[in-house]
Amino acid sequence: MKTKSLGYLVAALGIVLTAVGLWLARTFPEAAGAMAALPYVLIGLGCGAFGHGVGALANAAVFRKHPDVAREKAIEEKDERNVAILNRAKAKALDRMFYVFGALMVSLALMGADIGVVLLLVAAYLFVAGCMVYYMCKYQKEM
DSSP states (O other): OHHHHHHHHHHHHHHHHHHHHHHHHHHOTTOOTHHHHHHHHHHHHHHHHHHHHHHHHHHHHHHHHOHHHHHHHHHHHHOHHHHHHHHHHHHHHHHHHHHHHHHHHHHHHHHTOOHHHHHHHHHHHHHHHHHHHHHHHHHHHHO
């Protein structure tokens, strides 16, 4: 029941965000700077939230009608083999991300992009690297 009410809440939030974004886009068509992009960000977030909420409601309806499917899904999500595959895929993606973000930062800096954009990307890169080091230390102490 909790999933169902959360699905309704997220779908309603999506509708509200989309409506606010559309209202801002119509009310302030000549906005500048960040205010020019805000309505479209809200529309995108609203559409995503609405889709997520409706998807959760659809899943809840299917699982309510077919409890055997819900049980199989729960077993599949908790299966050690699937968890190991997912963790390995995440690790490979993180390894690739370091090279991609590094190349992107260098190319943006060489193209003369705004320093704020480059510094934000560097901060995000260092945050992810710091998280990786933190969890490596944490897991080494546990094992």
